[in-house]
Amino acid sequence: MEISQRKKKILAAVVDEYIRSAEPVGSKTICAKANLGCSPATIRNELSELTALGYLEQPHTSAGRVPSPQGYRFYVNELMERQKLSLEESEAINARLNEKMERLDQMMADAGKLAGQLTGYPAVALSAPEKVTVRRFDLIYIDANTFIIVLLMENNKVCNKLVRLPFSVEQPMIQKLSSLFNAGFTGIGEEDITPLLISSTERAARDTMGLTSIIAAYTISALTQSRAGAAYVTGESSLLQQPEFRDPDKAHRVISYLSDSSRLMDVANSGDRGSVKVIIGPENVAEELRDSSVVMASYDAGEGQRGLIGVVGPLRMDYSAVAAKLQYIADGLSRLLGTGEAPAGFGKMILKGDTSDDEHG
Amino acid sequence: MEISQRKKKILAAVVDEYIRSAEPVGSKTICAKANLGCSPATIRNELSELTALGYLEQPHTSAGRVPSPQGYRFYVNELMERQKLSLEESEAINARLNEKMERLDQMMADAGKLAGQLTGYPAVALSAPEKVTVRRFDLIYIDANTFIIVLLMENNKVCNKLVRLPFSVEQPMIQKLSSLFNAGFTGIGEEDITPLLISSTERAARDTMGLTSIIAAYTISALTQSRAGAAYVTGESSLLQQPEFRDPDKAHRVISYLSDSSRLMDVANSGDRGSVKVIIGPENVAEELRDSSVVMASYDAGEGQRGLIGVVGPLRMDYSAVAAKLQYIADGLSRLLGTGEAPAGFGKMILKGDTSDDEHG
DNA sequence: ATTAGCACTCGGAAGAAGAGAGTGCCAGCA
């Protein structure tokens, strides 16, 4: 059934007002706020129908209306105004983005922090797990007992480790190992480093005194770690300021879920194409987030990598503002890190609505 | 004034019981728990005196007694039983410690996580800020537009950065720069890298096309970052389970303080010699922690560096258990990372009491 | 010095009453 224009207006008013006030919205309030030319009584009828359709809920008989998850979904998909950032806001973001661009992981964490501060919700920054291989191998000889392993990954990340030996090695040996590893270990993934490969490398270099396996072990662990992707969470405590999380147990559930970075990847994997994605309450795969909403934006982190920033908040999140901000940050990051195929309209706020609205059927 | 033996026993019983139950302790309860051969009435008299002396407090006239900060301090310094860890506990810790020893920063974060999980309180892991210098300088040539800067710090940390150039350089140039930097930039601190030094290096190598300043800039930022020390916080949300932090505002204050890693250093600097240190409520320098307690242990992270692990909890923290666990973890870390001057009695639980008890005067 | 007994105090729980916001429905009106 198609929903009337007036109903849409009323629904939008309810959601907007509820987002602002966190309190059930009554017919009178709507009549005052939204300029529909009709009386509270008329609105009551409409509200009643919207409730029947499942877009609104009533905490109890004599309370105002509150949006249902389905109501939020409809609001996000069709009703909400696409917010533009004010000039100050976008300039502030740009300034913060350009500020420091040192290390990638640092950068990610900073982007998360920025998102958190801007929106006032806890923020997560994720790098999508990916398959990595070693592109270049170097061993730097320091002294007879010490050398550094430097790995350049295919995605241009660099890993290193200082190795100290309980015995002495000569510089030529280090060089020899370096070229051997360069020959055998580059371009392959973690699971390709088999005991067979290691032992054949071991045979090729004589008298390695176990060095081969040390280096191989580090290589494997570096590959594993790179592949795992990383997660940074900031601003957990800002949840506590939201009225819906005044119950410490509820807050605890969500915050400790967020702290478990391994599980966070689930969120990332629940679809990451499209620039901004909104997941509303029960749509979350994770049980713990069923009464929270997640807004996230993915960005091009260069070298074919995708990064993700997102915030977690109550259902009553200010979707429009949050989406605009995340979009802007993500676009900025894509521009700074991306590999040329940067988005054409950086600075323009295009919000791709989510498509998984199989709820209001 | 010297406090009687019986008073001590009673005080200890009050603190123990309050730590357990989180509720004001009455004379009857003490009589039942502590095996002093006397009646509640006698205990009431003693409680009354302990209250007058400032070791106990009464939430209101007709409630039981609660330890005052001074009471906790006395308890920690003189009364509390030095707990030994059970065999299972210490084995579990050892297993976890030996598990992964990859990167130092990872290690620190893991140690913090371990402390948090073991104690059930939020945990922080800090590395003390320190002056660092570069020991060894290497540039790895990758291709005409790419090279890696590898810095080996005096403290054996390794930093690296991939540099991509908008123009081409030849391998000999990279090598030349490498040895120039090795000559000029090693062994000096961040503040010694002056524009003068940079420009003289620039002159020594001809046609560097700005490379010198790129490398110098990275060196400075790496030095700054190493010096800053790092902070990892985990398990913030476990605070929410403590009855004294059911007030979301209170919890929010503490948690957001913990999230601000820069401020955390204050805690670290408030005295870190001695193996385990207990800071009780108002003794905290930070306003935000005035009604929380902090227990921390420092460990030898090798190369003259000190690390710090600590937990934050309510005044009613189980000091004895927490101290024992932190001590054990810190000793373990010292053993694993330390530089030989490892503590003699690893495994033995020696708790050095705090000495800043200028409170009960 | 210790103990038993007793009156007193105070906070927290439970219940009662009232206020207020909002609904649903009905009858009248354009």
Add this chain to the structure above:
DNA sequence: TGCTGGCACTCTCTTCTTCCGAGTGCTAAT
């Protein structure tokens, strides 16, 4: 047919009151 004002009703939230009990402090007896 759709909108409106009016009105009775419902249900929560707040406030007030009452009551209970744990625990104290004091006193007199041992």
